[in-house]
Amino acid sequence: MFKNSFSKLVNWLDTRYDLSPVKELIQHKKVPLHKFSMFYYLGGIALFLFIVQVITGILLLMYYKPGEESAFESVRFIVTEVNFGWLVRNIHSWSANLMIFFAFAHMFSVYFTKAFKKPRELTWVTGFLLLALGMGFGFSGYLLPWNELAFFATKVGTDIAGAIPIVGSTIKEVLRGGDDVTGATLSRFYGIHVAILPLLFTFLLTMHLFFIQKQGMHEPDSFKKLPEDKKRYTPFFPNFALKDALLWLVVFNILLLLALIFPWELGIKADPFASAPAGIKPEWYFMFMFQTLKFIPAHVLFIEGEILGILGFGVAGLVWLFVPFIKIKEKFNSKFDLMKWIGIVIIVYMILLTIFGYVSSSTA
Amino acid sequence: MSTNRRKFLNILLGIGGIGGLTILTYPILSYLIPPKSPKPKVNSVKAGSATAFPANSYKIIKFGRKPVILVKTDQGKFVALSATCTHLDCIVQYKKDTKQIWCACHNGIYDLNGRNVSGPPPRPLKSFAVKIVKDEIIITQAG
The missing domain is CATH 1.20.5 (Single alpha-helices involved in coiled-coils or other helix-helix interfaces)
Known part of the structure; x- marks a missing residue:
């Protein structure tokens, strides 16, 4: 009966809106099968975690009160008084971190399989911008509980933005809503976190998903070279979609376990007139940059260390954003894959500096 | 057309x-x-009793809208410096064991004259004058 009513509904819609493009996509979308096929799931997991973020974020909005005198108290109220408030906040925090992790994993898998190459340049660009916005979500959301760690992380983060030549001081002032990190900063970060970033993110995500549907799944070179009869595919609907759904369920269970076993600390309320506590550190995905800043000396030649650091990361970010448009000539027909090695060096650098950051902050 | x-x-x-x-x-x-909101014009602030302030310890004082670190050394001398690290704006603290000013954010170290001696801080901390009037600590803008 249900199936009957569903096909009736589809027919009703079809006669009015012509669903043939959707039907076409459902019938013909296919996923190549090869040794890197598991990489196809990473973006989907990041998407699932974003959906979790939207739902838990909306739930948190029901009780959260921005403001120097109310933010910390309202989060404490959520985790101590509201039914399952602790669970909602823990899931929101864990899911945020996992989302960034899977977005990074997705990005590097795309990089190493060279899926960013023509004609998928804009899928890469929108994807990298989504990761940058995701980190923006993390940075702005980190301040919202108005605790000590977040307060200083925000002071440092906005001060780094202030080091950008020419426009830096204006950006810093606009972000902070004044000279210092105060309640005004909290109001702005709240607006950025719940309105500006979701708007931009939804727009870019729609573009990103549209590009993927339009162009189909990327096939790595090793797969493309195979003779037609050796190429194996699985239909996206229902085979791949069901596996995706199963994996989402597994991820959701892991998320619940993490939220139950490792609750997210609320910490101490921020005091703008207290010393930065020992062991202060940003979220793990900013750690490699934070640690780099620790290593750069106060002055390198005639430039201040922090300006050099921010310029370095700024340029590196731009190069990474435009990776699909950079043509590296393959000389001598050699088997040396420069792009691959650059990627490996970047990952090793990020991992080492992150580990070093945690080890040094725990011993400081 | x-x-x-x-x-x-x-x-x-x-x-x-x-x-x-x-x-x-x-x-x-x-x-x-x-x-731009008008900044409160502050030339001096009171920071409590000098005798009640334990030696080899520190306090962060509100100087208008800015934090100032007030340290009483082992010898009983008072030192007041801007508490805002010149690296990335964190608030510094006094390390009792090394007798130095330390910023926990990026491991910046200053001596008790405010000089940046190690780590990433690019400039020294601004110093403030400290006077004791009838056991009351008074911090004023230096110079």
């Missing part, structure tokens, strides 16, 4: 569109820059 007429309308729409966007952008950007 003649091509000239179409061209004219396109130019008009283009100018109108770009002009409209510019007109909208300027007030939005200006709106985002917070208005």
Whole structure:
């Protein structure tokens, strides 16, 4: 009966809106099968975690009160008084971190399989911008509980933005809503976190998903070279979609376990007139940059260390954003894959500096 | 529609569109820059009793809107410095064991004269004058 009513509904819609493009996509979308096929799931997991973020974020909005005198108290109220408030906040925090992790994993898998190459340049660009916005979500959301760690992380983060030549001081002032990190900063970060970033993110995500549907799944070179009869595919609907759904369920269970076993600390309320506590550190995905800043000396030649650091990361970010448009000539027909090695060096650098950051902050 | 007429309308729409966007952008950007609120003019602040302040310890004092670190050394001497690290704006603290000013954010170290001695801070901490009047600690702008 249900199936009957569903096909009736589809027919009703079809006669009015012509669903043939959707039907076409459902019938013909296919996923190549090869040794890197598991990489196809990473973006989907990041998407699932974003959906979790939207739902838990909306739930948190029901009780959260921005403001120097109310933010910390309202989060404490959520985790101590509201039914399952602790669970909602823990899931929101864990899911945020996992989302960034899977977005990074997705990005590097795309990089190493060279899926960013023509004609998928804009899928890469929108994807990298989504990761940058995701980190923006993390940075702005980190301040919202108005605790000590977040307060200083925000002071440092906005001060780094202030080091950008020419426009830096204006950006810093606009972000902070004044000279210092105060309640005004909290109001702005709240607006950025719940309105500006979701708007931009939804727009870019729609573009990103549209590009993927339009162009189909990327096939790595090793797969493309195979003779037609050796190429194996699985239909996206229902085979791949069901596996995706199963994996989402597994991820959701892991998320619940993490939220139950490792609750997210609320910490101490921020005091703008207290010393930065020992062991202060940003979220793990900013750690490699934070640690780099620790290593750069106060002055390198005639430039201040922090300006050099921010310029370095700024340029590196731009190069990474435009990776699909950079043509590296393959000389001598050699088997040396420069792009691959650059990627490996970047990952090793990020991992080492992150580990070093945690080890040094725990011993400081 | 003649091509000239179409061209004219396109130019008009283009100018109108770009002009409209510019007109909208300027007030939005200006709106985002917070208005300057008058800064409280503070020349000196009281920081409590000098005898009650334990030796080899510190306190962060509000100097207008800015934090100042007040340290009492082992010898009983008072030192007041800006508490804002010149590296990335964190608030510094006094390390009792090394007798130095330390910023926990990026491991910046200053001596008790405010000189940046190691780590990333690019400049020294600004110093403040400390006077004791009838056992009351008074911090004033130096110079």
